Amino acid sequence: MSTPETAHPGFRGVIAVDGPSGSGKSSVCRAVARQLGLRYLDTGAMYRAVTWAALDRGVDLADRRAVATLCRALVLDITTDPASPGIAVDGVDVTGAIRQTRISESVSAIATNLDVRADLIARQQAILAEEKGPGIIAEGRDITTVVAPDADVRLLLTADENARIARRARELHGTDDADALAATHAQVATRDKRDSTVVDFLAAADGVVEIDTSALTFDQVVATVLRVVSETAGAGIR
Numbered sequence: 371m372s373t374p375e376t377a378h379p380g381f382r383g384v385i386a387v388d389g390p391s392g393s394g395k396s397s398v399c400r401a402v403a404r405q406l407g408l409r410y411l412d413t414g415a416m417y418r419a420v421t422w423a424a425l426d427r428g429v430d431l432a433d434r435r436a437v438a439t440l441c442r443a444l445v446l447d448i449t450t451d452p453a454s455p456g457i458a459v460d461g462v463d464v465t466g467a468i469r470q471t472r473i474s475e476s477v478s479a480i481a482t483n484l485d486v487r488a489d490l491i492a493r494q495q496a497i498l499a500e501e502k503g504p505g506i507i508a509e510g511r512d513i514t515t516v517v518a519p520d521a522d523v524r525l526l527l528t529a530d531e532n533a534r535i536a537r538r539a540r541e542l543h544g545t546d547d548a549d550a551l552a553a554t555h556a557q558v559a560t561r562d563k564r565d566s567t568v569v570d571f572l573a574a575a576d577g578v579v580e581i582d583t584s585a586l587t588f589d590q591v592v593a594t595v596l597r598v599v600s601e602t603a604g605a606g607i608r
């Protein structure tokens with residue numbers, strides 16, 4: 371059986387992907403990683419893991435200093451295998467727990483804490499430095515602009531808000547009927563609004579290729595990303 375490192379010789383280096391909630395970053399990047407034999411870094415999982423830890427330890431999320439102190443002391447162990455992404459906090463596997471609604475509702479308080487951001491950005495840069503040899507695709511909100519502005523390929527995935535809310539509603543509730551859309555609105559629109567006070571992930575920075583996924587199927591988005599990677603990073607990608 372081929373390993374991710376040997377499945378598709380070709381692209382090596384860093385692919386950076388940003389975008390708002392529901393634009394398709396996680397699902398598309400995992401698929402691209404598997405097809406190109408790259409590692410995969412979900413930076414949102416790190417913000418979610420810090421949120422989980424703060425709630426678990428009873429730290430007041432509004433106490434920015436206390437949260438930052440907690441963050442710096444945490445051992446975050448994130449796996450970069452696109453076939454089974456996972457994350458542990460101080461040895462506790464929180465891969466499932468960080469997807470709970472209570473985390474989604476609180477994570478912006480952590481993501482807008484600039485001291486937490488500084489700590490997580492440094493950790494993310496260390497992972498990218500270690501994995502750029504085999505090749506890695508990292509996704510989040512500030513990867514193209516802050517974490518890896520010198521990445522080999524830089525992409526912004528966008529989609530109009532209605533499309534993103536409908537996708538998230540189908541994912542969380544199995545339907546995009548009116549009740550599901552209403553229940554999902556805050557998780558997408560309100561969170562993006564809060565998060566975008568500290569990072570701009572709604573407009574493409576200079577040199578970043580924007581892909582509007584509103585009218586594209588998942589497979590079309592993956593194909594578009596693969597084409598852009600191939601065109602930007604050169605030959606050798608099958």
Ligand SMILES: Nc1ncnc2c1ncn2[C@@H]1O[C@H](COP(=O)(O)OP(=O)(O)O)[C@@H](O)[C@H]1O
Nearest residue numbers: 391392393394395396397398537541586587588
């Ligand atoms: N182009 C697309 N069309 C329809 N649904 C999509 C598309 N891309 C992703 N999805 C679905 O939308 C949901 C949100 O995608 P996800 O990758 O989690 O977005 P993000 O990581 O940007 O928040 C998932 O259920 C995913 O399968």
Ligand SMILES: Nc1ccn([C@H]2C[C@H](O)[C@@H](COP(=O)(O)OP(=O)(O)O)O2)c(=O)n1
Nearest residue numbers: 391392413414415417477481510511512565
């Ligand atoms: N590089 C990043 C990644 C995520 N964040 C923030 C923004 C989000 O509210 C949370 C969780 O990110 P995640 O990518 O899991 O969010 P989604 O649920 O996929 O929309 O972390 C960030 O500020 N910077």
